[in-house]
Amino acid sequence: MTSGVDGADGADVPAPDDPATLRTDVELPGVPGLGGLYARGVAASARLAALSRLGRASDRLPGVAYVVRGVRADPDRLTAYQHLLGEPASDALPAGYVHVLAFPVATALMVRDDFPLPLAGMVHLANRVQQHRAPVLGEPLDVRAHAQDLRRHRSGAQVDLVTEVRSGGDVVWRGVSTYLAKGVRLPAGRSGAETPDAGSGGGRRGGRPEFVPPVPTGQWSLGADAGRRYAAVSGDRNPIHLSRVTARAMGFPRAIAHGMLTASRALADVGRARGDAFAWTVEFAKPVLLPARVTVRVAPDLAGGGYAYTGWDGRCGALHLHGTVVPR
């Protein structure tokens, strides 16, 4: 076990007031399996729900960062991922695949007993990635994940999971995933600022401007098995993505597409124009109920200096996601 200070390297999310900035690094022997983590998460969630009802939800994030060293991509899984998302099957790991590699480490943090929010039913609101260069197949990567910035949201509590991927000591990739735990009340005074730009997960509330669909440039046909197929390449077998039955158990009428499936597909649609180093953001709005046809626009965003993308339901005009890819 080592200790260290949270690196400010490339940080686009300041966490100055977080008392847990000084964290202890806990090194895990390897990337944990997500299946077990979800099982633990469901159990922990039940306990947390009970605590929450008693008004005793903790407002403190764990004071540890999880670290896994020497993580390597598996060539077959990488190829399967690249084929599914429409990325060229090169040795460069797509930014979305790095997320897939590192995600279980962050998830492990979220199923710790001292993590204050329940994993089950957690909604992925937004994701921001800074990639300095694309890691390549075979390159040993060190993954470090911690949670920060627990704060209130108009419909619950949100938290950022920060994952850093280093190679030879340099951060090559840094992702910040923002999750919402609905209905969780944080004690008053606790980082009261609600982030207005983060999606609500439920549509157009909170004075968000009405979404006007732009001219499309494409369409994604996502079959009923899209969640299972992405689960197969990402390892993320969250039941809400797998089937109608399992999604219903979690309160959704049908299986919903992984947010990162859609965001990664948009990243692939930008294609080689994104270069090797870029910032990739996404904000998720209405979940994509499977099967679905998502109408998309992926086009240069002159104001932002890169590409903007938007995905929506072509029939009802509801926004699913939007984001940017800005080369650096």
Next chain:
Amino acid sequence: MTDTYLTLVNTGVTKTIAKRLGLPRPVPLRRHRPGQPLTGGPVLVLHDDASARDADVVAGQLVGWDLDVRRHAASAERYGAVVLVLTGAAHPEDLSAPVLAAAGTLRSLESAGRVVTLSRPATADDGPAVAAARQGVDGLLRSLAKELRAGATGNGVVVADGVPVDAPSVLGALRFFLSTRSAFVDGQPLAVDSAGGALPGDWDRPLAGRVAVVTGAARGIGAAIAATLARDGATVVAVDVPAAGEQLARVANSVHGSALQLDITAPDAGERILAHTLSRHGRLDVVVHNAGITRDRLLANMEPDRWDSVLAVNIAAQLRIDEALLAARGTRDGVLADAPRIVSLASTSGIAGNRGQTNYAASKGGVIGMVRATAPLLADAGGTANAVAPGFVETEMTARIPALTRQVARRLNSLQQGGQPVDVAEAVAFLASPQAGGILGRTLRVCGQNLVGA
């Protein structure tokens, strides 16, 4: 088209039954294959006394064709062919000796045997006895042909006065009748009008170097004509309507010729044939007017369209195309310039008539008249025009005749079967050949000696 009856009476149990019942038992005709011997056995040349010199000439030619020639009938011999040289006969009594000599050989004639008479035509200028002798040969030939069995045929070469018996067309016709190329020609006297024409350098490829246009070439008789002309050495331009283009392409490619999709009734058909043929092949020597249609109706029920379309395709188009080609002879190189040949398809219906075919018979009768008048127009270049009149031939067209009618129609000839498209094609190829240059404006029937008609 298969003739099931023909197969049945020649094979197995059904053969025996047919024999017992005394049913007509047609035999499969032997047809030409390159390299085949000209006849199935020795050739017996007989003559009347006055024809001795001609018989010597003929026998000499036959020997030149590597045939085993005999001059006296021997009772034990099986002959492949009997040639009766009767050109000098001046009285019907003159026929007696050679004919009776031939009679003794007929029972032992080889299968697919041949009897060919050489005689002179009876004309008003002849003395009565001479004319009687000459016309008598015609009657003799037609009757004899009806007596022959086992695929044997009898045909005659009628040599105009003044034309020697070794004239190219006499020899050409004689050889054609002796050979299996004339398998379905029976009981026919064929006139040789002049000493014109030329013997081919190679009897197997008499059309070498010649360019032939065949209309209606996509299927049936036309396709067989294209194949036969090509076999005999010609370069073939296969013409048919655009709608038949798929089969036409197959025919053209199979004979290594070229295809021209063309409606022959188009006003510019002749010009388009010329343009295609001259540009691709540099010359045009042979035209075979084969394209034809039937639109049968009793005349009382005839719609104008049925009458007009048959006349338009079967005769008017030929006249218009010939007119264009003849007009181009003087002005364009290679057009019907050297020993040109026009061969048109007539029909026995045009000779003997056929119920329900007034329009067709009118058009085919027209063809017979047309070639007679066209031949002289080509004479300056050693050319000629002739017609072939098929009888019942197994084609897609005759396959549409109701089954019973078809069975009867097939048997109504001396060979008791329908002809094959190739039989017509062989006659066309002969008339298109250099050795047919002395046959002027004639119509040769390929009908197995159909019982109806002349």
Next chain:
Amino acid sequence: MTALPSTTAQSGLPTDPPTPDGPRRAVVVGGNRIPFARAGGPYVRSSNQDMLTAALDGLVARFGLAGEQIGEVAAGAVLKHSKDFNLTREAVLGSALASGTPAYDVQMACATGMETVVGLANKIRLGQIDSAVAGGVDSTSDAPIAVSDPLRRALLDLSRAKSTQARLAALARVRPGHLAPAAPTTAEPRTGLSMGEHQALTTAAWGITREAQDELAAASHHRLAAAYERGFFDDLMTPYRGLTRDANLRTDTSVEKLATLKPVFGKGLDTPATMTAGNSTPLSDGASTVLLASDAWAAERGLPVLASVVDAQAAAVDFLHGREGLLMAGAYAVPRLLARNGLTLQDFDLYEIHEAFAATVLSNLAAWDDERFCTERLGLDKPLGTIDRSRLNVVGSSVAAGHPFAATGGRIVATLAKLLAEKGPGSRGLVSVCAAGGQGVAMILEAA
């Protein structure tokens, strides 16, 4: 339209224009195609190889080439079975051509036929070959259907498995859902939009009206019908499987009848949908061939010379990110071709612009007459201008004839060559064919 200068015409300009002593000519001797059928029509059981062989045989028959060895045959298909890895060579072996005729496949989506002409004409010009047959074929009726990726992988693993256990493991991976076959679609792989939806975006951007599209569609049918009436196709076509004319041809159609059809593309846009089945091309089956040669080869055989292949140009656009319409590459290829040959858009007697959709032709024409497009996107000083519409697609085009993808180039080149020959020496024609993937090929033909 959104103005985004991207690809410019200037990048295609040559540094060394052809000299008078340049390569010899490659000429179009003639062509042959089978009538185009509608999908599921009379060619439903015919494979690409069947149809290409039929088109080849018709060509061979027309020009009396049976048993001849041709310099090279190039053709292709867009929808291609994996078993057809040597499609053109197999067709040659089944044809009346000498079996010593080499052949290769080309695949450039709907521009496949054009590209075969370009490549072979260049070989002839360079003296590498003296004669060639260019062509293309497509069957939407006999389209390849593949097994799903998971099933395919499982089957491949199964075939490689050495032990029973490994075989069982491979089989165990197969799920019922994997058994559903995967049929090809006309959707662009990277955008997921069908060609029609892509064109609908372009149509809307250029404000092409329904009326203009229907007028062009009606003209296509009427002109094709008139060409058949005058026997124009008698030496360009060989019937196949009982079909003697393009099955899609509607001689009796009219602007009024076309106006009654419901739009099928662009229904999700905020502008009125204008593209119908009537002003779009139907899915078709068919094949086409073009006989190319050097002047000497043609002369030796007494073959006609209809036109020479003067020059050609391919272009591609970035349609992925809304910069340009999928089917607008021809608008870029043509000005490059004009510049290289010192010609203006108006210097042509005839124009053949492939009617992928009526709106495709109209969008291209609108772009060439648009100042902003021509200056910003093409990098020109001024618009290319308009063309005399009476010289455009004068015997109809794909809306009426149908569009078996790879066969369209051969249809157009043979047709235009004959039209130019009819017009007389020196007459000049321009071809533009758009293709999937944002590509296009343009070509100049000149009557010999």
